Amino acid sequence: MAVLEQAIVNGLLQGGIYAIIAVGINLIYGVLKIINFAHGEFIALSMYLAFWLVTLVGLNMALTTTIVLLVMGLFGYLIMRILIEPILRDPELNQLLITFALSIILQNTFLILWGADFRSIRTESISYNIAGILIPYNKLIAFIGAIIATITLYIVLIRSKLGIWIRAVAQDPITSETLGINARIIRRLVFVIGTISAGLAGVLIAPIYYIYPTVGVPFGLIAWVIMVLGGLGSMTGALLASFIIGMFESLIATLYNVELARAFAFIIFIATLAIRPSGLLGDKARV
Amino acid sequence: MSNKPLMSIVNVSKRFGGVIALRNVSLEVYTGEILGLIGPNGAGKTTLINVITGVYYPDSGKIYFEGIDITRLPPFKRKGIARTFQVTKAFENLSVLDNVRIASYMVTGDLRQADEEAKNILVKLGLSDKVHSLAKDLTILERKRLELARALALKPKVMLLDEVMAGLKPYEADEIIDILKSLNKEGITMIIVEHVMRTVTRLCSRIVVLDRGEKIAEGSPKEIMNDPKVIKAYLGEA
Amino acid sequence: MNGEHRIKSLILSIIFLLALIPWIPLNPYIHHVITIIILFAYLGTAWNILGGYAGQVSLGHAAFFGLGAYFTYFFLKWLNITPLIGMLMAAGVSVGAASAIGFVAFRFGLKGIYFALATIAFAEIMREVFIAFRDVTGGSLGVSYPALGYNPFYFQFPERWPYYYFILILWLILITITRYAKGFFLKLIAIRENEEVAANIGINVPLYKLLALSISSFFTSLGGAFYLQYYRYIDPNTVFGLELSLDIAITAIFGGMYSIWGPSVGALILIPMSEILRITLGGSYYGVYLIVYGILLILVLKFMPRGIYDKIYKLIVKEGAL
Numbered sequence: 026m027a028v029l030e031q032a033i034v035n036g037l038l039q040g041g042i043y044a045i046i047a048v049g050i051n052l053i054y055g056v057l058k059i060i061n062f063a064h065g066e067f068i069a070l071s072m073y074l075a076f077w078l079v080t081l082v083g084l085n086m087a088l089t090t091t092i093v094l095l096v097m098g099l100f101g102y103l104i105m106r107i108l109i110e111p112i113l114r115d116p117e118l119n120q121l122l123i124t125f126a127l128s129i130i131l132q133n134t135f136l137i138l139w140g141a142d143f144r145s146i147r148t149e150s151i152s153y154n155i156a157g158i159l160i161p162y163n164k165l166i167a168f169i170g171a172i173i174a175t176i177t178l179y180i181v182l183i184r185s186k187l188g189i190w191i192r193a194v195a196q197d198p199i200t201s202e203t204l205g206i207n208a209r210i211i212r213r214l215v216f217v218i219g220t221i222s223a224g225l226a227g228v229l230i231a232p233i234y235y236i237y238p239t240v241g242v243p244f245g246l247i248a249w250v251i252m253v254l255g256g257l258g259s260m261t262g263a264l265l266a267s268f269i270i271g272m273f274e275s276l277i278a279t280l281y282n283v284e285l286a287r288a289f290a291f292i293i294f295i296a297t298l299a300i301r302p303s304g305l306l307g308d309k310a311r312v
Numbered sequence: 313m314s315n316k317p318l319m320s321i322v323n324v325s326k327r328f329g330g331v332i333a334l335r336n337v338s339l340e341v342y343t344g345e346i347l348g349l350i351g352p353n354g355a356g357k358t359t360l361i362n363v364i365t366g367v368y369y370p371d372s373g374k375i376y377f378e379g380i381d382i383t384r385l386p387p388f389k390r391k392g393i394a395r396t397f398q399v400t401k402a403f404e405n406l407s408v409l410d411n412v413r414i415a416s417y418m419v420t421g422d423l424r425q426a427d428e429e430a431k432n433i434l435v436k437l438g439l440s441d442k443v444h445s446l447a448k449d450l451t452i453l454e455r456k457r458l459e460l461a462r463a464l465a466l467k468p469k470v471m472l473l474d475e476v477m478a479g480l481k482p483y484e485a486d487e488i489i490d491i492l493k494s495l496n497k498e499g500i501t502m503i504i505v506e507h508v509m510r511t512v513t514r515l516c517s518r519i520v521v522l523d524r525g526e527k528i529a530e531g532s533p534k535e536i537m538n539d540p541k542v543i544k545a546y547l548g549e550a
Numbered sequence: 551m552n553g554e555h556r557i558k559s560l561i562l563s564i565i566f567l568l569a570l571i572p573w574i575p576l577n578p579y580i581h582h583v584i585t586i587i588i589l590f591a592y593l594g595t596a597w598n599i600l601g602g603y604a605g606q607v608s609l610g611h612a613a614f615f616g617l618g619a620y621f622t623y624f625f626l627k628w629l630n631i632t633p634l635i636g637m638l639m640a641a642g643v644s645v646g647a648a649s650a651i652g653f654v655a656f657r658f659g660l661k662g663i664y665f666a667l668a669t670i671a672f673a674e675i676m677r678e679v680f681i682a683f684r685d686v687t688g689g690s691l692g693v694s695y696p697a698l699g700y701n702p703f704y705f706q707f708p709e710r711w712p713y714y715y716f717i718l719i720l721w722l723i724l725i726t727i728t729r730y731a732k733g734f735f736l737k738l739i740a741i742r743e744n745e746e747v748a749a750n751i752g753i754n755v756p757l758y759k760l761l762a763l764s765i766s767s768f769f770t771s772l773g774g775a776f777y778l779q780y781y782r783y784i785d786p787n788t789v790f791g792l793e794l795s796l797d798i799a800i801t802a803i804f805g806g807m808y809s810i811w812g813p814s815v816g817a818l819i820l821i822p823m824s825e826i827l828r829i830t831l832g833g834s835y836y837g838v839y840l841i842v843y844g845i846l847l848i849l850v851l852k853f854m855p856r857g858i859y860d861k862i863y864k865l866i867v868k869e870g871a872l
Contacts, residue, residue, distance in 0.1 A: 115852070129847075130841050137841075285678065287674070292671075295651075295675075298658075298660055387749050388755070401744060404744070423733060466751060
């Protein structure tokens with residue numbers, strides 16, 4: 026019986042990490058209406074950066090996190106100006122393929138720069154034992170960090186003036202402009218925020234996973250499953266879906282194997298697209 | 313020649329959520345006539361067209377065409393009925409000839425024959441010098457003619473024209489009216505949805521008036537124009 | 551129309567040359583590269599029936615490729631059925647799977663990017679499932695079958711050239727079908743250009759989309775069967791991989807989705823390019839090829855969305871340059 030509870034706890038922890046990824050990618054899609062195939066590679070990039078800063082330079086996690094977030098922010102800004110902005114008006118399929126091309130470029134840049142070897146950050150691998158359930162320290166920290174970040178982002182979006190501006194541009198960029206909101210700046214900001222959130226996710230999970238050039242791919246894919254399930258453009262939906270998928274994956278992976286868990290996630294994806302394209306909480310109008 | 317109607321619409325109702333678009337509408341269309349379908353905005357005219365062509369299925373009621381119940385047939389099975397759209401639609405990136413040729417092919421099943429017939433139709437509709445132009449490069453008037461050409465290529469028994477005059481200047485509208493008159497002489501029955509009374513009175517032998525989803529009047533143009541119910545529907549309370 | 555005639559003669563000469571390739575004494579590696587070019591020309595053309603003609607861009611065609619490869623293998627290994635028949639049966643399985651995803655997608659009106667995403671998910675499901683059932687499929691390690699020497703009944707040859715002719719003939723069959731079933735393809739084009747108008751003029755849109763998908767999957771699956779025979783080793787990450795799906799789609803898009811020769815031209819340019827870069831840069835510098843590929847892809851999608859063939863065609867037909 027402890028197996029089931031363990032699976033649920035694992036699922037929750039995983040869900041938290043998915044949450045910060047999903048919220049970032051959801052923000053980007055909501056405002057820019059673009060499907061970023063390379064989001065997984067953004068996560069991978071920050072994982073690599075974290076790895077090098079900790080292993081080569083010997084920094085502690087707090088300093089590492091700060092630097093990585095700054096670098097990722099800059100990186101996001103550059104990608105936005107060079108690649109994303111020019112294609113915002115292009116056909117959706119072209120956008121998809123172009124971001125796919127970006128993901129290929131990034132994956133292979135990692136390969137050339139840092140080789141195909143699996144890296145890992147050696148940290149304390151304590152696990153807390155609560156009522157027979159093992160909670161690894163790293164995963165707990167990641168979960169807490171992700172939740173804090175997600176809640177912060179959520180509050181900013183719902184409560185702050187900036188959040189209102191962002192949602193205005195997401196809903197109706199043209200009218201927003203007439204109201205004095207600089208849509209272009211908002212779009213750039215949103216992409217940078219999205220990239221930073223991917224960066225945060227990467228830093229948080231770097232101690233947990235092996236790091237290699239294509240590590241970002243499964244994260245990129247699952248992010249889209251979560252997005253569609255939650256409802257494109259709905260923050261709350263993305264949060265809800267993150268935990269549903271996290272739990273679901275964990276349960277099936279424990280009962281059967283991890284590949285079937287992923288296969289089922291994709292089946293849910295197709296089913297959602299077909300039967301309820303607005304997802305759990307999205308607007309029907311959107312799709 | 314019996315006076316059995318070519319098409320019968322019997323007690324058709326259709327609602328969308330809370331809005332009742334059509335309420336118990338019944339009317340008949342006789343072979344060879346040009347029937348006008350008029351009414352203020354939101355009266356349900358386009359919805360009726362969509363129900364006839366199969367874009368929607370009615371919630372209740374039936375539609376008979378040449379004696380056959382077509383109420384729940386999918387659009388592609390409703391042969392003999394052709395329509396034009398309020399906002400012209402075409403295969404934008406294909407040539408004018410291809411646009412008509414594909415429609416022709418659907419009916420003839422032979423590419424060579426389709427090619428010939430398409431060319432003939434384009435000549436008849438005055439588009440012979442635009443045969444190789446892309447549909448997206450045409451003017452509005454030319455696009456309307458293209459829609460008529462495409463509809464004609466389907467060799468329809470009845471054509472449904474949804475606000476075909478929309479966006480045209482009076483002299484352009486006159487051109488279309490002449491084309492429609494000559495097509496009608498060749499034996500094509502027509503239902504014309506229109507706003508502009510001038511077009512309707514010049515073309516239609518009989519008119520049906522819809523208001524808020526219901527049929528409120530039916531008769532000759534003269535009768536309709538003097539019908540107080542019709543006047544009230546268009547102008548509101550006196 | 552002199553330009554058109556020139557193109558036709560050019561194409562016929564190329565086909566004639568291709569038939570003679572095995573007789574020309576070349577480095578076996580060159581023969582191999584030419585075979586792979588034909589393979590991708592074939593796969594791209596099959597993909598294009600759905601993507602270019604019907605306008606439904608699929609990014610999950612590896613699903614059918616992999617089913618073709620694996621089921622040909624299963625029929626051989628478990629039922630001792632020669633691949634010559636096995637591959638047709640495997641193609642049947644593929645068409646079944648295609649009908650399933652097609653029914654779901656088209657019945658629920660999935661279009662454009664949502665259809666593309668659904669196809670990605672579909673191929674991923676296949677990949678994960680085939681890894682999951684490791685006892686049957688060999689998991690990530692894949693399966694192989696031993697060379698049986700010369701056994702034509704079982705489609706086994708020690709030399710490579712019979713396989714080359716096999717894929718060449720498949721490609722030619724596909725091209726011929728497209729040339730001669732013009733009416734069918736015309737209906738697909740109508741669907742691509744404007745579904746509403748297509749339905750309006752009497753085309754059963756969901757049915758024809760399904761037909762396009764089925765035919766496309768059938769031929770793609772045979773390509774997978776070829777791959778099994780040619781390499782004698784398959785694994786889920788390769789034959790069901792997202793990379794393969796995207797390679798096939800990009801070959802067609804890059805070459806040109808709007809003509810029959812586009813995908814073949816795409817293969818003709820992209821495959822040699824990858825091989826040359828791989829040779830000159832070798833080792834972990836293989837990554838450089840893919841980076842170049844990525845940049846090239848972005849440029850083409852941005853500045854030449856109708857593909858290379860379209861540009862070349864316009865040049866030749868306009869100027870009668872040849």
